[in-house]
Structures are given as structure tokens and as C-alpha cells.
Amino acid sequence: MxxxxxxxxxxxxxxxxxxxxxxxxxxxxxxxxxxxxRKWSRVRVYGFQLGPLNLLLPQGLYCELLNEFRLSILPNVPRHFAGLVPVRGNLVPVYQLQPLMGMPIPRRPYVFVLGSGQRCGALLISQKPVMQDFTQLEETPLPTSAIPDVLQPAVIGCYRSKESAESPVWLALDHVRLFSQLISA
Incomplete structure (x- = not known):
């Protein structure tokens, strides 16, 4: 008090x-x-894995996870463009980063919708996202050699748990930059 x-x-x-x-x-x-x-004082953000990488999204970003979806595949598009998925009456572009990073495409993927409106896009991921308490993370130097080329323009920070220097690294991702990069790739 x-x-x-x-x-x-x-x-x-x-x-x-x-x-x-x-x-x-x-x-x-x-x-x-x-x-x-204590629970209300936490800053919660979504994190997800893409192969060996742990990626963080900004606080307050609208996200939606689809486990049952109908993907509309388009002809003559780059391999990383998986297709379009309807989300509440809107068609959302879905990207698969795995081919660009030399990883296999997930067999039973989820569609992870990031953002809303015109700045909306989705990624195919293999595991459900997790909540991270951002107040328990601290900034650490960015390991640029460990970041795939396709992600480098979209990674805006690097974080690790305050409790252990051996904890996994989380890369903060700017989804707008990522989708812009994927459109031009």
C-alpha cells in the first residue's frame, strides 16, 4: 500500500x-x-519457434492461431508463399519461411495470423506460440551470424532471461518488415 x-x-x-x-x-x-x-505488472508477449529460432512479437500485436484452415494455393508464386486463408471474411496471405531457411515444411502446421487490417499476414508454424513475460528478459547482443538472411531486416532486438545466461535467445521480430521482405523476395 x-x-x-x-x-x-x-x-x-x-x-x-x-x-x-x-x-x-x-x-x-x-x-x-x-x-x-505481480501478474498484472507483467508485460506479456507472444513467442514462437521456427526451427531452432525463438521469435518474439511486440506487445499488443493482434495474433490468431488457426489449427483448422483451408489454404487456397495460387499458381506461379514463389515457394515461400503458401497461399491465402480466409479469416473473418478477409483473405490473408500465408508464408512459409522454412524453404527460405533450409528447413522442412511442417506436416501438420498451424497458421499464425499476425496483425490486423492491411498490415496482416500469416506464417506456417509447427508448434503453438507461448506467452513470455517480457519483464523477465534482458537485452543481449544480436548474434547476426545466427540469423537467416530472410529474417535479418525484420529482427529488431535480441533478449535472454535475466535469470540465466544459458537461457535461449529470443529474437524480437517486426512483422511488418518481415511481410514486406517476403513480398519482395
């Missing part, structure tokens, strides 16, 4: 009536966090 001491002072301006002002001075504060307060 935060405690603060309130003091009221009266000041006089020449020829006017006294004005009342409120000044707050902080005193010793004891914060006793409950389990609920």
Missing part, C-alpha cells in the same frame, strides 16, 4: 485572496505485492 503525506499551504498574492495549493510529499513506501498485482 502506498502512503503519501499531504500538506496544504496557503499563499497570498498581493491584493488578491489567499489561494490553496496541494503539495504531495512521498514518505517511506512499503509495497506489498500480491500474486494478482
Amino acid at each position: 502506498m502512503e503519501a503525506m499531504h500538506t496544504q499551504s496557503v499563499t497570498e498574492n498581493a491584493g488578491t485572496e489567499p489561494q490553496s495549493t496541494l503539495r504531495v510529499e512521498d514518505v517511506d513506501v512499503e509495497i506489498a505485492e500480491s500474486e494478482t498485482e
Whole structure:
């Protein structure tokens, strides 16, 4: 519980009536966090795996996971363009990064929709995304040699758990840059 001491002072301006002002001075504060307060103070972000890579998405990004979907395949498109999937009346482009990274395409993939509106796209992934507590991660140097060429323009940061230097590296991904890169590839 935060405690603060309130003091009221009266000041006089020449020829006017006294004005009342409120000044707050902080005193010793004891914060006793409950389990609920700790849960609400977390910054949660989605993370997902793409082969050996762990990728993080920005907080607040609209995401949707489709495990049953009907993919419309188009002729004469690059191999990394999987097709279009209908999502609430809109056709969303679906990309598979695996061929660009020398990995096999998942046998039973999920369609992971990232964003909404015109900046929306989707990726084929093999495992369900997980929630990460961003407050438990710290920035670490970016291992550019370990990032595939197709992802390099879209990776905007690198993070690791504060608790262990041996924890896996999470690459922060800008989905708009990624989809722009995939369109031009």
C-alpha cells in the first residue's frame, strides 16, 4: 500500500485572496505485492519457434492461431508463399519461411495470423506460440551470424532471461518488415 503525506499551504498574492495549493510529499513506501498485482505488472508477449529460432512479437500485436484452415494455393508464386486463408471474411496471405531457411515444411502446421487490417499476414508454424513475460528478459547482443538472411531486416532486438545466461535467445521480430521482405523476395 502506498502512503503519501499531504500538506496544504496557503499563499497570498498581493491584493488578491489567499489561494490553496496541494503539495504531495512521498514518505517511506512499503509495497506489498500480491500474486494478482505481480501478474498484472507483467508485460506479456507472444513467442514462437521456427526451427531452432525463438521469435518474439511486440506487445499488443493482434495474433490468431488457426489449427483448422483451408489454404487456397495460387499458381506461379514463389515457394515461400503458401497461399491465402480466409479469416473473418478477409483473405490473408500465408508464408512459409522454412524453404527460405533450409528447413522442412511442417506436416501438420498451424497458421499464425499476425496483425490486423492491411498490415496482416500469416506464417506456417509447427508448434503453438507461448506467452513470455517480457519483464523477465534482458537485452543481449544480436548474434547476426545466427540469423537467416530472410529474417535479418525484420529482427529488431535480441533478449535472454535475466535469470540465466544459458537461457535461449529470443529474437524480437517486426512483422511488418518481415511481410514486406517476403513480398519482395
